[in-house]
Amino acid sequence: MTRTKQRLRRAKFALPSFVTLLSIACGFGSIVISVDNAYIGSAHDYQMAAVLLVLAGVFDALDGFVARATGTSSEFGVQLDSIADVMNFGCAPAMLLYCYGFVLLGHEHSTLLRMGGIASFIFVACGALRLARFNVNVGRTDPRYFVGMPITAGAACVASVVVAWPEPARTLEHAALIVVLLFVVGGLMVSTIRFPSSKQKRSWGALVALLVCLGLLLWLTTAFFALFFAVYVAFTLGLNLAWKYGWKGIAPPVVYGDGD
Numbered sequence: 001m002t003r004t005k006q007r008l009r010r011a012k013f014a015l016p017s018f019v020t021l022l023s024i025a026c027g028f029g030s031i032v033i034s035v036d037n038a039y040i041g042s043a044h045d046y047q048m049a050a051v052l053l054v055l056a057g058v059f060d061a062l063d064g065f066v067a068r069a070t071g072t073s074s075e076f077g078v079q080l081d082s083i084a085d086v087m088n089f090g091c092a093p094a095m096l097l098y099c100y101g102f103v104l105l106g107h108e109h110s111t112l113l114r115m116g117g118i119a120s121f122i123f124v125a126c127g128a129l130r131l132a133r134f135n136v137n138v139g140r141t142d143p144r145y146f147v148g149m150p151i152t153a154g155a156a157c158v159a160s161v162v163v164a165w166p167e168p169a170r171t172l173e174h175a176a177l178i179v180v181l182l183f184v185v186g187g188l189m190v191s192t193i194r195f196p197s198s199k200q201k202r203s204w205g206a207l208v209a210l211l212v213c214l215g216l217l218l219w220l221t222t223a224f225f226a227l228f229f230a231v232y233v234a235f236t237l238g239l240n241l242a243w244k245y246g247w248k249g250i251a252p253p254v255v256y257g258d259g260d
Helices: 003-037 043-070 075-106 110-136 151-164 172-190 204-220 223-244
Strands: 145-147 194-196
Touching: 003 043, 003 075, 043 075, 043 151, 075 110, 075 151, 075 172, 110 145, 110 151, 110 172, 151 172, 151 223, 194 223, 204 223
Parallel strands: none
Antiparallel strands: 145 194
């Protein structure tokens, strides 16, 4: 093998990891913007930090696509992707919500600041536990459903609140709602509730739902994302409750024994 071919081969294997590093750069950029903006409270900067999380999610999906398309999937890439996910969809959104929800009020309410820190940490911890469970259960669960809310969806869920209402919390009520949001989303990530994945059978109903979402996005703009995740969680909880009582209108997940 010539040197040129060897270099091309190394570059080919490095490409997915480079895309993952772009995802990490977006997550790190979100953290930097959040911290820099903590005592300023610029709504525009908080929106930018949230948008960077969305961009990190795009690169996160793209690195897997690139690895499959080039046939360069590797254990190294899998491990790097998991590390990136903890930072991008655990630490970065937690830091965003901590700065957005608690820092400005923390001068006068030190207890709230500590509670916000605890809530943010719990979100990170739940995200890390969710990823670890996913990694050890690969191939042992029904691919049509996630066990617990995916960490990417959890990050997008909390970031959507900042996108929809970018003004930082200036009242105790607003801050309390953010604490509840972090606890609820963190709890959903480590729960055993089945969340539908993208590997569902294609249907006309899914196409209609997609068109409705596009219409709502054009109408509601930034508020659409918060509505989308509220409906997503409500639908998932309702679906799991219906399965519990024997409804089979939508096929329930296949149970793979002790791996599930």
